[in-house]
Amino acid sequence: MGTAVDTGRLAVNGGPAVRPADRPWPVWPVPAPEAGRYLQEVLHSRRWAISSPHHGDLFERRFAREFADYLGARHCVPTDHGSSALVVALESLGLEHGDPVLVPALTWAASATAVLRAGLLPVLADVDPETGCLDAAAVRDEPDVRAVVVVHWAATMADVPAISAVADGRGCAVIEDAAQAHGARWLGRAAGTLGRLGCFSMQHSKVLTSGEGGAVVTDDDALAGRLEELRADSRRYRDDPREGELDLRETATVMGANFCLSEFAAALLCAQLPLLDEQHAVRNRNYDRLAEFLADVPSVRLLRRRPEQDQLSLYEVPIVFDRLPAGMDNAWAAAALTAELGMRAYPPRPPLPRSPLLRPWTKPALAPLTERFVARHRGRTFPGADHLASHSVLLHHSAFLGDEQDMADVAAAVAKVAGAA
Numbered sequence: 001m002g003t004a005v006d007t008g009r010l011a012v013n014g015g016p017a018v019r020p021a022d023r024p025w026p027v028w029p030v031p032a033p034e035a036g037r038y039l040q041e042v043l044h045s046r047r048w049a050i051s052s053p054h055h056g057d058l059f060e061r062r063f064a065r066e067f068a069d070y071l072g073a074r075h076c077v078p079t080d081h082g083s084s085a086l087v088v089a090l091e092s093l094g095l096e097h098g099d100p101v102l103v104p105a106l107t108w109a110a111s112a113t114a115v116l117r118a119g120l121l122p123v124l125a126d127v128d129p130e131t132g133c134l135d136a137a138a139v140r141d142e143p144d145v146r147a148v149v150v151v152h153w154a155a156t157m158a159d160v161p162a163i164s165a166v167a168d169g170r171g172c173a174v175i176e177d178a179a180q181a182h183g184a185r186w187l188g189r190a191a192g193t194l195g196r197l198g199c200f201s202m203q204h205s206k207v208l209t210s211g212e213g214g215a216v217v218t219d220d221d222a223l224a225g226r227l228e229e230l231r232a233d234s235r236r237y238r239d240d241p242r243e244g245e246l247d248l249r250e251t252a253t254v255m256g257a258n259f260c261l262s263e264f265a266a267a268l269l270c271a272q273l274p275l276l277d278e279q280h281a282v283r284n285r286n287y288d289r290l291a292e293f294l295a296d297v298p299s300v301r302l303l304r305r306r307p308e309q310d311q312l313s314l315y316e317v318p319i320v321f322d323r324l325p326a327g328m329d330n331a332w333a334a335a336a337l338t339a340e341l342g343m344r345a346y347p348p349r350p351p352l353p354r355s356p357l358l359r360p361w362t363k364p365a366l367a368p369l370t371e372r373f374v375a376r377h378r379g380r381t382f383p384g385a386d387h388l389a390s391h392s393v394l395l396h397h398s399a400f401l402g403d404e405q406d407m408a409d410v411a412a413a414v415a416k417v418a419g420a421a
């Protein structure tokens with residue numbers, strides 16, 4: 001805890017800002033050079049959805065191939081949202097209604113609401129306050145879980161091989177929620193390809209985006225067929241498409257729903273994907289620079305990156321103020337940084353155990369699962385997630401698409417705010 005606080009010279013209190021108001025930040029999203037042309041192609045293609053009569057190739061199938069190749073996965077099944085990707089991934093496992101599924105306490109609500117939507121019971125586990133992710137011990141502590149949703153949080157990867165070593169021995173499936181980690185790599189292997197299934201979101205704020213969108217990847221041929229049906233009302237692609245007929249045939253081995261990606265979104269993703277690694281290179285270079293600048297600022301840290309993680313994928317960069325001044329919280333630090341930088345800095349969402357977005361009791365149809373959910377979490381504490389949620393300030397990855405001066409400004413603003421502490 002800090003003591004006396006001199007905040008008078010902070011921009012949030014009317015002092016001079018670190019960054020001149022006329023120096024703009026990079027904008028997000030960045031449309032790829034081919035984006036307009038591909039969207040026009042869809043517009044005149046007579047195919048705006050995969051459930052349209054065959055007439056030329058679908059962008060959706062092209063994106064599935066290209067994203068699978070990019071990640072090094074055998075199969076990719078695109079979906080309309082990352083949340084639906086998680087739902088179909090969980091459904092594809094064929095678990096029993098109400099089976100427990102481990103979910104980290106620090107993540108977007110969809111990591112857990114998808115579990116409920118799949119008829120399963122989310123069991124929340126604390127995260128490591130150094131990495132923000134689940135570790136293998138959390139899985140060891142919950143011997144009855146049948147699956148684990150491992151989230152690669154914000155800027156770091158969870159140790160999926162270590163988690164799988166515990167889970168595999170128990171017949172517990174590992175699903176990677178890589179919604180925040182497109183292109184992150186662990187000893188050369190992409191996030192999403194280390195577990196049994198990997199799920200991605202292509203919502204507006206993500207590093208690969210089509211506004212809304214998602215995908216599931218797997219190397220498992222049997223799961224891939226089920227995933228296709230689960231996201232397209234029990235239908236799979238035909239091997240022999242015929243002009244004027246639907247590409248989808250009613251194989252119906254498992255009941256699905258319509259979670260299909262639109263052709264406009266798929267076209268945009270085909271255009272955006274080639275930019276991803278160039279953008280990673282810029283962001284990661286800037287992140288390393290920021291880490292150097294911040295090394296001299298006491299009581300402020302970035303998340304710990306495991307040495308096995310050989311490629312970062314920054315989604316939101318947490319700056320952890322381990323010792324906030326007395327009477328100040330991270331919402332104050334976020335407002336102070338925003339005022340210094342002229343760019344939105346924000347605190348993480350509350351951990352799921354106290355998130356207003358995870359309230360299954362508001363849906364009567366979930367009643368039996370809700371009772372078990374409430375009983376299972378009564379009296380539990382989540383100190384790792386609570387610490388990060390109450391001591392971090394997040395910066396969106398687009399802030400890292402500029403140059404070294406931007407990082408110098410961020411570091412100066414962080415030092416000023418921490419110094420006021």
Ligand SMILES: Cc1ncc(COP(=O)(O)O)c(C=O)c1O
Nearest residue numbers: 081082083108110111179201203
């Ligand atoms: C970790 C995580 N999982 C799942 C999702 C859900 O993705 P979508 O918003 O595309 O449904 C998100 C989106 O923010 C996310 O960050």
